[in-house]
Amino acid sequence: xxxxxVQIENLTKRFGxxxxxxxxxxxxxxxxxxxxxxxxxxxxxxxxxxxxGLLAPSSGRALVAGFDVAKEPEKVRANIGYMSQKFSLYDxxxxxxxxxxxxxxxxxxxxxxxxxxxxxxxxxQLDGREKSLTRTLPGGLKQRLALGCAILHEPPILFxxxxxxxxxxxxxxxxxxxxYQRSEAGQTVFVTTHYMDEAEYCHRIALLYGGRxxxxxxxxxxxxxxxxxxxxxxxxxxxxxxIEAAKQ
Amino acid sequence: xxxxxTKAVAYKEVLHILRDSRSLYxxxxxxxxxxxxxxxxxxxxxxxxPTLILDQDRTESSRAxxxxxxxxxxxxxxxxxxSYRDIERSLDRNQALLxxxxxxxxxxxxxxxxxxxxxxLADGSDSNTANIxxxxxxxxxxLYSAEVQTKARERIGAPEITGIDPRIRVxxxxxxxxxxxxxxxxxxxxxxxxxxxxxxxxVAREWESGTMEQLLxxxxxxxxxxxxxxxxxxxVGMIDMVIAIVTGLWxxxxxxxxxxxxxxxxxxxxxxxxxxxxxMLSTVTRNQVLAYQLSMLTSxxxxxxxxxFIYSLENMPQMIQLVSRTVPARYLVTILKGVFxxxxxxxxxxxxxxxxxxxxxxxxxxxxxxxxxxVA
Numbered sequence: 001x002x003x004x005x006v007q008i009e010n011l012t013k014r015f016g017x018x019x020x021x022x023x024x025x026x027x028x029x030x031x032x033x034x035x036x037x038x039x040x041x042x043x044x045x046x047x048x049x050x051x052x053g054l055l056a057p058s059s060g061r062a063l064v065a066g067f068d069v070a071k072e073p074e075k076v077r078a079n080i081g082y083m084s085q086k087f088s089l090y091d092x093x094x095x096x097x098x099x100x101x102x103x104x105x106x107x108x109x110x111x112x113x114x115x116x117x118x119x120x121x122x123x124x125q126l127d128g129r130e131k132s133l134t135r136t137l138p139g140g141l142k143q144r145l146a147l148g149c150a151i152l153h154e155p156p157i158l159f160x161x162x163x164x165x166x167x168x169x170x171x172x173x174x175x176x177x178x179x180y181q182r183s184e185a186g187q188t189v190f191v192t193t194h195y196m197d198e199a200e201y202c203h204r205i206a207l208l209y210g211g212r213x214x215x216x217x218x219x220x221x222x223x224x225x226x227x228x229x230x231x232x233x234x235x236x237x238x239x240x241x242x243i244e245a246a247k248q
Numbered sequence: 249x250x251x252x253x254t255k256a257v258a259y260k261e262v263l264h265i266l267r268d269s270r271s272l273y274x275x276x277x278x279x280x281x282x283x284x285x286x287x288x289x290x291x292x293x294x295x296x297x298p299t300l301i302l303d304q305d306r307t308e309s310s311r312a313x314x315x316x317x318x319x320x321x322x323x324x325x326x327x328x329x330x331s332y333r334d335i336e337r338s339l340d341r342n343q344a345l346l347x348x349x350x351x352x353x354x355x356x357x358x359x360x361x362x363x364x365x366x367x368x369l370a371d372g373s374d375s376n377t378a379n380i381x382x383x384x385x386x387x388x389x390x391l392y393s394a395e396v397q398t399k400a401r402e403r404i405g406a407p408e409i410t411g412i413d414p415r416i417r418v419x420x421x422x423x424x425x426x427x428x429x430x431x432x433x434x435x436x437x438x439x440x441x442x443x444x445x446x447x448x449x450x451v452a453r454e455w456e457s458g459t460m461e462q463l464l465x466x467x468x469x470x471x472x473x474x475x476x477x478x479x480x481x482x483x484v485g486m487i488d489m490v491i492a493i494v495t496g497l498w499x500x501x502x503x504x505x506x507x508x509x510x511x512x513x514x515x516x517x518x519x520x521x522x523x524x525x526x527x528m529l530s531t532v533t534r535n536q537v538l539a540y541q542l543s544m545l546t547s548x549x550x551x552x553x554x555x556x557f558i559y560s561l562e563n564m565p566q567m568i569q570l571v572s573r574t575v576p577a578r579y580l581v582t583i584l585k586g587v588f589x590x591x592x593x594x595x596x597x598x599x600x601x602x603x604x605x606x607x608x609x610x611x612x613x614x615x616x617x618x619x620x621x622x623v624a
Contacts, residue, residue, distance in 0.1 A: 049461075052464075052465040053464075054461060054464050054465060074467060074469075077465060078467045080465065082462065082465035082466075083462075084458060084461045084462055084465075085458075086457075086458035086461075088457070088458045088459040088461060088462035089459070090264070090457075092263070092264060092267045092268065093260065093263055093267075097260070097263060100256070100259075101256050101257075101259070101260045102466075103256075104252055104253060104255065104256020104257075104259070105253055105256050105257070105466050105467070105468050106466060106467065107250060
């Protein structure tokens with residue numbers, strides 16, 4: 001049995017003739033904060049969706065928490081928390097009703113339910129606003145509540161798809177503090193982003209371009225390998241190199 | 249199947265319904281509106297036909313005929329006409345539906361033992377009503393004619409002739425009130441429409457708001473998701489059914505001769521099937537507007553036209569009759585009319601009940617499979 005939280009071998013996803021993910025290989029250790037970096041259309045969201053069992057891979061293999069996503073999607077789903085780009089909460093339900101709903105869906109045992117809900121409320125900084133309708137919350141708080149809902153069942157692995165898009169810088173900063181907390185608690189966090197400063201926060205990152213992984217390593221390793229000072233430069237440089245290679 | 253997950257979905261859905269005034273309005277106001285509209289306005293009974301009489305004879309015999317018409321509840325006599333022009337004008341203006349002309353030689357013909365003529369003018373632009381009104385006028389005149397003949401025989405001392413006297417007894421709807429068969433059928437139309445329209449929005453909404461993707465990443469199974477949703481809307485459907493039945497019984501005095509339990513059970517099975525239909529459309533289209541339009545079209549029209557609710561299926565072409573066998577409302581309409589008006593029990597309706605169960609189960613399985621395909 002492998003001890004990796006996420007293990008991807010030659011994963012490929014085609015939509016007709018378009019190759020969204022091209023023979024991707026990855027290995028994410030438990031407790032790691034793993035960042036997926038890449039321009040729009042690089043295949044970040046597609047990969048995350050495959051890992052969450054929302055899409056079936058065309059070929060290759062992906063193991064999440066030791067379970068094959070194509071063969072045992074239900075076991076995978078019991079072990080993950082997923083937050084999609086759109087903070088998928090019910091706008092017409094209150095904060096507490098959203099939490100209750102997801103606690104029910106994840107079948108959180110009633111003995112620990114109250115405690116987990118209280119923790120999620122604290123994490124979302126929504127103590128005392130349980131009765132507010134979700135649509136009245138500012139973006140930053142909605143995002144924290146969405147995370148709170150996704151971790152009610154204490155999943156070992158969290159998938160966050162652009163969790164900070166459309167959120168102000170201060171809220172983004174405090175959201176990353178939450179991500180660190182989750183990692184320290186032993187949860188693996190798999191996060192996609194297109195903010196370069198956020199890439200620096202990750203333990204390890206993979207650069208994706210045209211569905212392929214073009215660079216992988218810690219931010220320090222990537223910067224040292226290319227002799228550049230910031231992740232932004234590494235990112236631009238790597239992609240330019242790819243485009244050059246494609247021309248020849 | 250995990251009961252807790254199903255319950256969580258059902259509870260959440262109830263909250264959606266309660267918070268969404270549009271759904272609530274649709275669920276409760278539309279059935280009432282339809283019932284009142286159809287119950288009061290849609291009467292297929294023809295009586296008190298506005299009639300204009302031009303009496304050119306002005307004798308005792310012609311006045312006797314006019315009086316007979318005035319005494320009948322089927323006619324409502326307007327102020328007598330002075331000329332043909334009057335009749336034409338009031339037919340044109342929709343003031344009269346029927347014109348009766350008694351010619352000047354009417355009583356002379358009767359006295360001379362010749363066949364007397366009466367002209368009837370009917371507004372054929374509403375052919376059904378015109379036919380019925382002509383029928384009333386003919387039978388009234390035939391009655392009058394028989395009376396005249398009897399009197400004539402008495403005068404010459406001929407023996408009384410005995411004709412055939414038909415004794416007609418209409419069973420099941422002895423007053424022949426159209427409301428009595430419209431209201432039970434209407435319950436089927438209302439249930440079909442409201443149920444399938446309500447659920448047609450509920451899955452597509454989750455796709456559009458992005459919450460579906462969230463749900464698909466959780467251990468929630470398609471069957472739990474669908475049953476949870478169905479449970480919430482089933483409650484709404486049952487409230488609508490009670491509204492429809494109670495309104496029918498108390499406001500419109502429709503007799504309920506059969507078992508109320510059979511009525512509720514068969515309506516419940518039907519309602520489940522209609523809810524599944526809406527959810528299936530919603531799952532397949534993933535688009536609220538499209539799902540809504542499709543559900544309106546595929547629920548209301550067949551339930552209205554091909555269920556035998558108003559238009560009798562026996563008079564339709566063979567092809568259409570075959571098509572109507574795929575319309576679930578047809579089976580419920582048969583059951584409802586049977587239970588309300590004939591008071592028949594389940595043994596006579598077993599075929600219809602089986603058809604409804606089959607329909608509901610098939611649609612549910614299909615919707616669930618469609619859901620599974622989207623997950624994969």
